Structures are given as C-alpha cells and as structure tokens.
Amino acid sequence: MTQLIVDLDDRSYPIHIEAGLFSQQRLLSSFIAGKRVCIVTNDVVAPLYLDAIKTNLIDFDVDEVILPDGESQKTLENFEVIMSHLLQNVHGRDTTLIALGGGVIGDITGFAAACYQRGVNFIQIPTTLLSQVDSSVGGKTAVNHPLGKNMIGAFYQPKAVIVDINTLKTLPSREFAAGMAEVIKYGILGDAAFFQWIDDNKALIAAHDDTILAEMILKCCQCKADIVAADETEAGLRALLNLGHTFGHAIEAEQGYGQWLHGEAVAAGMVQAAQLANEMDLLSDNDVARIKALIEYFDLPVSGPDTMSLDDYLRHMARDKKNIAGKLRFIVPTAIGKSEIRDDVTAQHLAKIL
Template identity: 50%
Template sequence: MSVTEVDVVLGDRSYRIRIGRDLLRQPARWRDAVRGRHVLVVTDSTVAPLYLARLEDGLDGFDHAVVTIPAGERHKTLAQTEQVFAALAGLGASRDATVIALGGGVVGDLAGFAAACWMRGIDFVQMPTTLLAMVDSSVGGKTGVNLPAGKNLIGAFHQPRSVIIDTDTLDTLPAREYRAGLAEVVKYGAISDAAFFGWLEQQADALVRREPAAVAEAIAVSCKSKADIVARDEREEGERALLNFGHTFGHALETEAGYGTLLHGEAVAIGMTLAASLSAHMGKSSHTDTDRLISLLKRLELPTVVPHDISPARLIQHMRLDKKNLSGKIRAVLWHGVGRAGVTIVEDEQLRSVLE
C-alpha cells in the first residue's frame, strides 16, 4: 500500500509523518518509534471501541496499559492528566517509556502534555483519528490542557517521536467533525499558499464527499506546510504564530460558548472570517478576498457567523488571555489577502467594529 512520508526537520528532535490507509494494522510502520518496553496508550471513549484493538494487536512483546478518557473538549483537563500519570506510575514506566495518543486533538494534546511532564519528558507517538488532528494538532509538538479561563493555558512544547496517520479512521468520523477539520486545511492556503487555496476551491465538492484522493492530497499538503513552518520556528517566536490565523477569535468563541458547544474547527472557521473582515476593515486586504474565504468555508459547510447569543465584550475579554499577547496588547494574525498573513496589534475599538 502507498504511504506518503513527510519529515519534520528539527535536528535531534526530527521525526517522520507517515500517511496511508490501514496503518494501524501494520505495526512494521510504527513499532520503530517505540524504544523501551513500557507503552501507555491514551485514547477516548469514542475511539477505543473502534480502533484500540487494532493498535493493541501490534503491541505484542511490550508491557502496555490503556487509559480511556471521556470524549470531548471539556475533558482536556488537569484532572484527566492525573489519570495518565497514575497509569504511568502503575505501569512502572521509566524514562524510555512511550505514550501513544490514539484519538483526536483532545487526546493528542493531553497525552503529549503528560509525556512532556513524566520524568521531565518521555517519548510519545501521535496516532490521530480525526481530520483536524491529522492536519494540525498532531504535528508540531504543542501540548496542553484547558482551564475554565481559557484553552491550552497550561502546556509545553514536546515533539512527538513519530506521527502515524491512518486515513481509514476517517471512515467513522461524524460529518460535523470531518467538516470541522477542513477549516484547518483552509487555513494553510489562507496564510501561505494561494495555489493550494485555489486547489481547495476546485476540490471543495470532492472534499465534502470525502473522495479518498482529494482527502489524501489535502492531508499531505497541510502536513508539509505545517512541517516546514515548524522546522523554521519551533517555539513560535516568529513565523509559526501565523498558524493561529482565526484562532485568537476562535479560542475566545470556544471559551465563551462553553467547550464542546462549538467544535474547534467551527470556531476557527468563524475566527478566520472575523480576522479577514478585520483585515479588510483596517485596509490590509480587500473585501473580495474576504468574500472568497467566506464562499469557500460555506461550500465546505462550515459556519462563518458569530452565534447571536455571544457578547462581543466577553469575546474581547477572553482574547486578552491569548498566548500571543504581549504587554497587555492583543496580537492577532491578520492577512494581506489569500496566501499572505502577518501578526498585528489590534485595538478594542477595531475588534468591536467587526464583532458588532
């Protein structure tokens, strides 16, 4: 079977992304990422009945255990992370142990954060099962958990040892979650690749229908885009911040709506629309480009409007806790049209003009 490989080049922390069908049933494709004899699999209550057995079939010869957390963003907490720590202790996990994250972004973020903390850092392997995790959160080493005050406020940079993307897991992904993942795919075209954005416009209907060739291409291009940016700016000191296009607004929307009310990708879709509208309002881009973005998101069946019951003042309050901010100034990723983006200081009045 054909497997696409993408390398994330980070010196001694470099790793390979493998993308293909039925990889969970092919341990030869991923066992080389496990160095010691202790393995802890972290998954959730939705994914475990579907794919855990496939993974465990390939763990013959390892001492392994499983932690299954409840599914959903609201469970990406310190309390659930403590369950992972307890399981690692029960397993007798040493510094050459490996944590495998089998699930979506919540599982990957939480398991990666636990791996970063256990004995000051052990290996972990990302095995994403949602489109959003495949193209975004599984790559790049951002890990963390949520607080009531905001998303991912506690976390660490901790690169995985490998990323294994079995595209067959998308067969059971609910339509709403699949569409939410397409928002992150659009983001790559919006911030840095106008040609890819144009390809997405041409392939929008095929992507909605989940045609395998179109989906595989979208995943591969997205992973390559993120890998290149992470290689140039691992710790978000410059260019990597552009990957947050739509996220300053999006994280605020998720927090205010209540975790799980809006899916992350849905919030990012609305956030990208707001960021593009603000860019046009500030004269940094054209309204034509904003219309193009909105049209593509709608064709992909994604939301583009803030829910009517969400207060602009509350959103701005949440945006003040964004990790990109410096010295009390809100720093948002805006764009200069399709394929070009930058970080800009924005004032409350400018935000209100768009949010209202």
C-alpha cells in the same frame, strides 16, 4: 506510503500518511524504545481502533487509559488520571505513550509525556481530520483552563506521527467539517495556490475521495512541518498558524469547551479576521467573499454566537498567548495566501466587525 520529515535536527521525526497503516505491524513498533507502552485514547475511538493498535504491539507490555470523549475533558484532572495510571502501573522512563484519537487526546497525552519523569517518548496516531492536518504535528501540547484554552502546556515533539486516512471513514460529518477549517487556514495564511486547489476540489473532498484526501493531508502536514522547522516555539513565523484562533479561542472559552468544536470556532474566527483586515483596509471585499464562501461550502459557521458581546471577546482575548506587554496581537490576512501579525487593532475596529 507517503512520508515527510519534520526537520528539528536531533529531534526530527517522520509523518507517515496512507490508508491502511494500522495493518503494518513493524511501522509502529519501530518507534518504541523500551518494552512498556501506554495507549491513551477515548471511549469513542477505543471500540473502533484500540484492538487494531494492540495487535501491532504483541511484543510489548501494553496497557491503556480510556478517557471520556470531548474538548471538555482536556483538563488537569484527566492529566492527573494519566499520571496516576503510569505511576500505579510502574511505568519507567523507557515507557512510550501513544496518543490514539483526535486533538484532545493528542494534546493531553503529549503534555503527560513531557511531564512524566521529566519526559518520555510518545507517538501520535491522529484519528480526526483536524488532528491529522494540524494538531498532531509540531509538538504543541496542553490542557485547558476555565479561563483560557491551552494555557497550561509545553512544546514537546513526538517520535512519529502515523496517519491512517481510513479513520476518516468513521468520522462524523460535523468533525470532518471542523477539520476542513484548519485545512482552509493553510491556504488563507500562506498558499494561494492551495486555497484555489481546495476550491477546485471541494466536491471530491466532501465526497471523501481517498486520493484527494491523502494529497490534502500531505500538503497541510508539509506546510505545518516547514513552519515548525523554522520556528519551533512560536517566536515569530509560527504565530501565523493562529489565524482565526484569537477569535475562535474566545468563542470556545465563552461558550464552554465542547459546545463549539474547535474547527467551528476557528472557521468563524477566520471570517472575523478577514472582516477585521477588510475594516483596516488590508484585504479586499472580493477576498473576504471568497474566504466566506469556501468556509460556508463545508457547512461551517461564518460568524460568532449572537449572544457574545464585544466585552465577552475582549475579556478572553486579554489572555491570548500572542499578546506582548499587554497589547493585543491579531493574525490577519492581507490577501488570500498572505497574512501578518498586527498590534494596531483598535477597539473601534473590533466593535465594527463584532
């Protein structure tokens, strides 16, 4: 089993990565403090993995909340469903919440854990590629609002992240591709060698080679863990992880949550960020082409919806969490493996690339 640590002093926690972790009974139970457990999952993941997790928890009092699947379900209403369940079933401060699912389940469960009785333990068990390489690590928890994605939330770290790569065997191909957008992001924003490694191994990745997938997930988690340890609350460096997200979140909000998968919107957003950098004479034509080609290889979109206007983008970008004093800020690549935050992007720059 591969293990790495997210180093946050007394709130540090491990990430375990291996095929078949769901069969290791003692691993999961070692991170549970009391006797009460609530598993939060969705109606797609529950039939596949809920019983396997509950089998590992025979020494605990376990109940579950099963939400509908999809980004459109990451709402205050479903946050209240979790809260009502915990209260009705008399869960105390020694309760542990387990997020069993993808990024939506991880985000909403983490937010519930942060808020219930001012904070209870929770464990991340991510079952999608996107959540395994990105959203389960780092403690960003939130729900969506019709006016903006992830605008209501908290920074709240889990006790552990348990990644069983066997869950990728049941993942639809569209969801796997969406996860690859976040994988590619790490290479673009800060690791040229990893970008090249993805390109060199793209056929094996697409074929779901277990050894390659484990290495890829480990690399992404290590990159995320290092950045989170240096900047937990996104005061500076961590903002680079939002490469492609300023455009991507605008696409998701405008189209309606769930119409575009998060990774699909981020993929288009990364190409748009690269084109923006190129328009500002910060990124070469060759690097734009390499970024676009690798994203296209995994059947991901490389442009936003034809129906979106510049005004549509700007309306959503005005609410972006990176903005300071009302000024738009963008993460742009200045080379493959290097990126920076810019606040000198003009409407003319955006008009040309959109």
